Amino acid sequence: MALPLEGSQALARTVALCRPQVVSAYPITPQTHIVEGIARLVADGQLECEMVSVESEHSAASVALGAAAAGSRAYTASASQGILLMSEVLFDIAGMRVPLVMTCANRAVSAPLSIWNDHQDAMAVRDAGWIQLYCASNQEAVDTTVQAFRIAEHCSLPVMVCVDGFTLTHTLEPLELPDQAQVDDYLPAYRFAHGLDPDAPRSLGTLVTPEHFTEARLGHHAALQRALGAIEAADADWAAVSGRGCGGLLEVRGDPQARTGILVMGSVLGTLEDAMDADPRGRRVRFLKLRSFRPFPAEALRRACQGLDTLIVLDRALSPGSGGIVGPEVKAALMDMTDPPRVHNLAAGLGGRDLPLDLYGRLLEAVEGAEAPLPFTLIDADPLLLPEADRPGAPLPEEAP
Amino acid sequence: MSAEEAHPHLETLRGHQPRFRGLEAGHRACQGCGEALAARLVTEAAGPDVMVANATGCLEVFTTPWPQSAWRLPWIHSVFGNAAAVAAGMEAALKQQGRRTRVLAFAGDGGTFDIGFQALSGMMERGHDVLFVCFDNEAYMNTGVQRSGSTPHAAMTNTSPPGTARMGKRHMKKDILAIIAAHRIPYAATASVAYPSDLRKKVRRAMDTGGPVFLQVHSPCPLGWGHDSDLTVQVARLAVQTGLFPLVEMERGELIGTLPIREVRPVADYLRLQQRFRHLFAGDFRAEKELEHLQAIADRNIERFELRGTGKERYDTEGADTVHRGGDRWA
Numbered sequence: 011m012a013l014p015l016e017g018s019q020a021l022a023r024t025v026a027l028c029r030p031q032v033v034s035a036y037p038i039t040p041q042t043h044i045v046e047g048i049a050r051l052v053a054d055g056q057l058e059c060e061m062v063s064v065e066s067e068h069s070a071a072s073v074a075l076g077a078a079a080a081g082s083r084a085y086t087a088s089a090s091q092g093i094l095l096m097s098e099v100l101f102d103i104a105g106m107r108v109p110l111v112m113t114c115a116n117r118a119v120s121a122p123l124s125i126w127n128d129h130q131d132a133m134a135v136r137d138a139g140w141i142q143l144y145c146a147s148n149q150e151a152v153d154t155t156v157q158a159f160r161i162a163e164h165c166s167l168p169v170m171v172c173v174d175g176f177t178l179t180h181t182l183e184p185l186e187l188p189d190q191a192q193v194d195d196y197l198p199a200y201r202f203a204h205g206l207d208p209d210a211p212r213s214l215g216t217l218v219t220p221e222h223f224t225e226a227r228l229g230h231h232a233a234l235q236r237a238l239g240a241i242e243a244a245d246a247d248w249a250a251v252s253g254r255g256c257g258g259l260l261e262v263r264g265d266p267q268a269r270t271g272i273l274v275m276g277s278v279l280g281t282l283e284d285a286m287d288a289d290p291r292g293r294r295v296r297f298l299k300l301r302s303f304r305p306f307p308a309e310a311l312r313r314a315c316q317g318l319d320t321l322i323v324l325d326r327a328l329s330p331g332s333g334g335i336v337g338p339e340v341k342a343a344l345m346d347m348t349d350p351p352r353v354h355n356l357a358a359g360l361g362g363r364d365l366p367l368d369l370y371g372r373l374l375e376a377v378e379g380a381e382a383p384l385p386f387t388l389i390d391a392d393p394l395l396l397p398e399a400d401r402p403g404a405p406l407p408e409e410a411p
Numbered sequence: 412m413s414a415e416e417a418h419p420h421l422e423t424l425r426g427h428q429p430r431f432r433g434l435e436a437g438h439r440a441c442q443g444c445g446e447a448l449a450a451r452l453v454t455e456a457a458g459p460d461v462m463v464a465n466a467t468g469c470l471e472v473f474t475t476p477w478p479q480s481a482w483r484l485p486w487i488h489s490v491f492g493n494a495a496a497v498a499a500g501m502e503a504a505l506k507q508q509g510r511r512t513r514v515l516a517f518a519g520d521g522g523t524f525d526i527g528f529q530a531l532s533g534m535m536e537r538g539h540d541v542l543f544v545c546f547d548n549e550a551y552m553n554t555g556v557q558r559s560g561s562t563p564h565a566a567m568t569n570t571s572p573p574g575t576a577r578m579g580k581r582h583m584k585k586d587i588l589a590i591i592a593a594h595r596i597p598y599a600a601t602a603s604v605a606y607p608s609d610l611r612k613k614v615r616r617a618m619d620t621g622g623p624v625f626l627q628v629h630s631p632c633p634l635g636w637g638h639d640s641d642l643t644v645q646v647a648r649l650a651v652q653t654g655l656f657p658l659v660e661m662e663r664g665e666l667i668g669t670l671p672i673r674e675v676r677p678v679a680d681y682l683r684l685q686q687r688f689r690h691l692f693a694g695d696f697r698a699e700k701e702l703e704h705l706q707a708i709a710d711r712n713i714e715r716f717e718l719r720g721t722g723k724e725r726y727d728t729e730g731a732d733t734v735h736r737g738g739d740r741w742a
Contacts, residue, residue, distance in 0.1 A: 062499060
C-alpha cells in the first residue's frame with residue numbers, strides 16, 4: 011500500500027529496514043531529513059543500531075569505514091561540501107574494497123554557495139571507485155537503497171545512491187515501502203571477507219610499492235566492471251521480490267522507435283516524460299535513463315542507441331574549461347558503434363535552477379536541423395546577466411603593466 | 412653459518428617470550444627508532460584481543476610494505492587525519508556486535524596535534540571506548556622532518572630551519588595534554604620509551620579504565636632529531652630528567668600522579684646530543700637567549716607539576732631496567 015511520504019523519510023525508513031548496525035553522519039542540507047529520520051527511529055527503539063553523530067563528514071565516512079571493516083553493516087549520507095570533505099576517505103574506502111552504502115542528496119558545490127540541486131558533488135568523486143546509482147524518482151530511491159546494500163556486499167565495493175536534493179529528498183508523494191520480511195529475504199547477513207578479526211589478524215590499507223600498485227588498481231577496475239552484472243541481477247531479484255524494478259543499468263523509456271533520444275540521470279526524467287506526453291507538437295523521443303554511472307555501462311548504452319540519429323545528453327553538472335561530464339563519456343562509448351547517433355551535449359538546472367516542462371521543447375529545438383554536434387551549451391543560462399567582460403567570447407583583459 | 416646456527420637459542424628464546432608481541436621484529440624502521448620501540452611496548456601491554464586503527468606515518472609505512480606486515484593484530488590504515496574516527500567506527504561496530512575486543516588508535520604527533528586533532532576531539536567528546544596513542548616524535552618525520560604543532564620551540568626542522576633571521580621553530584610546542592584534559596576523559600597520561608615499566612603500567616591502566624583514554628609517548632627519532640641511534644633511550648630519559656617532557660597521569664582532567672625527577676638535569680644536557688638544537692650552541696647572543704628560554708620552559712614544567720622528587724618511584728627503572736621485571740604485576 012502506498013503511503014504519503016517525504017522522500018527523506020521514506021529513505022530513513024528504508025535504511026532502517028536494511029538493518030544497518032552503524033550509521034554515521036554529519037548534517038548538511040539537503041541530506042538532513044534522512045539522518046534526522048534515522049535518529050528518530052533509533053530514539054524510538056525501532057532501529058537497533060549505533061548512531062554516531064560525528065564532528066565532520068570526514069569523520070562520518072571514517073566511522074562508517076571503521077564499522078564496516080570491523081564487521082558491521084554501515085551507512086552514511088551526505089551532499090555537496092560534505093562529499094568533498096569526505097572525498098579523501100571515499101577513495102580510501104573504495105580502494106580497500108569496503109562495502110558500505112551512502113546516500114548522496116545531490117547538491118551544487120560552492121562557490122558561489124548554493125544549497126540547491128545539481129550533480130556536481132557526485133561528479134566530483136566520479137573517479138573515487140564507488141558504484142554510483144542515480145535515482146529518477148523517490149520510489150527508485152527506496153528500491154535502489156535496498157539493492158545498494160546487496161550490491162555492495164556482493165561485490166565488496168561501496169555504493170553511492172544519488173538522489174536529487176530537494177527535488178526528491180523534500181518532495182512528499184505516495185510511496186511503496188517494502189516490508190521487513192521482503193528485505194530480510196533479499197539481504198543476506200552482512201559479511202566482509204577481508205574484515206578485522208583478532209582470531210585471523212589482517213592488515214588493511216598497507217603501503218604498496220610501484221611493484222604492486224598497478225595490479226591493485228586493475229583489481230579495483232575489474233571489480234567495478236564485474237559489478238555491472240551484479241547491479242542488473244540485484245535489480246531483477248528485487249523486482250521478483252517487490253514487484254518493482256529500477257531499470258537495471260540503463261533503461262529505455264518513451265518511444266523506443268524514435269530517431270531522437272535524450273539521455274538523462276536523475277529526477278529530470280519525470281519532467282521530460284510529462285512534457286513529452288503534453289507536447290503540443292506531439293514530438294516523441296526515446297529516453298535513455300542512465301542509472302549506473304559507475305560502472306559505466308558502455309555496452310548497454312550502445313544497444314540502447316541502435317537506430318538513433320540524434321542523441322541529446324543533458325548534463326546536470328559542469329567541468330569548467332571542458333563542458334559537460336556525462337556527455338563526453340557517452341560520446342566516447344559511442345565511438346565504437348558502426349552507426350552512432352550525433353551527440354549534442356547540453357546542460358541545465360545547475361544550482362537548483364528550475365527545470366520546467368518547456369525544457370523538453372527547448373532541448374529539441376536547440377538541436378533541430380543540426381548537421382553536426384553542437385558545441386556544449388548551458389541551455390538555461392542567460393549570458394546577458396553577466397558583466398560584459400565575463401561573457402563567453404569576451405576578450406582577455408589587458409595584463410597589468 | 413645461518414642465524415640459527417650462530418645463535419642456537421634465539422628461536423627457543425623467542426618461543427618462550429612470555430609476552431604477547433603485537434608488533435613483530437623484522438619491520439623496516441630505522442635503527443634506534445623510538446616509535447617502533449614504543450609501539451611494541453604498547454601492543455605488548457595491550458594484549459592480543461585488540462584492533463588497531465593507524466594514521467598515516469612512519470609506523471604505518473615501516474610495518475606494512477605489502478605483501479608483508481609486522482602486525483600480529485587486526486590492523487587498518489585509512490588516511491592521515493582519521494585514525495580516531497576509524498577507531499570510533501570500529502568500536503561502535505564491536506559494541507553493536509556485543510564483542511569485547513578493544514580498539515586502539517595509533518598516530519604520530521601530526522596525526523594527533525594537527526591534521527588528526529578534530530577527529531580525536533570528536534571521538535573523545537562522544538565517549539568511544541578507544542585508547543588513542545600518540546607516538547610523539549615532535550615533527551613530520553615520514554615526509555622528511557618538517558615542523559608540526561608538537562615540534563619544540565627553537566628546534567630545527569626542514570620547514571623551521573635556523574638562519575640569520577630565524578632560530579628554528581618560532582612557536583611553542585602545543586600543550587596537547589591540557590587540551591585532552593579539557594575533554595575530561597577518564598584517563599590521560601604521558602609516557603616515554605625510556606621508562607618502559609611506567610609505559611606498560613599506563614597502557615594497562617588506560618585499558619582497565621575504558622572509555623576514551625589517551626596516551627602520549629615521547630618517542631625519539633634519531634634521523635629527525637640528529638642523534639646517534641644507540642642514544643634513543645638516553646635522549647628520551649634526558650627529556651624527562653630535564654623537565655622538558657614531564658611524565659604525568661590525569662583522571663577526568665585532574666592531575667593524579669607524576670614520575671618525580673630525583674636529579675634534575677640542565678636542558679643543555681638534553682639539547683646538546685641532538686643536531687636539531689645545534690644552532691643553540693653557537694655561543695652567540697641569540698643562542699644564549701634561546702637556551703635560557705628552553706631552560707625556563709623546563710623549570711616551569713617542574714614547578715607546575717611539582718616534579719622534583721627524592722624518593723624512588725617504583726616505575727622509575729633508571730639504571731636498573733630489570734629490577735622490577737617479574738616482581739611487579741604491572742612491570
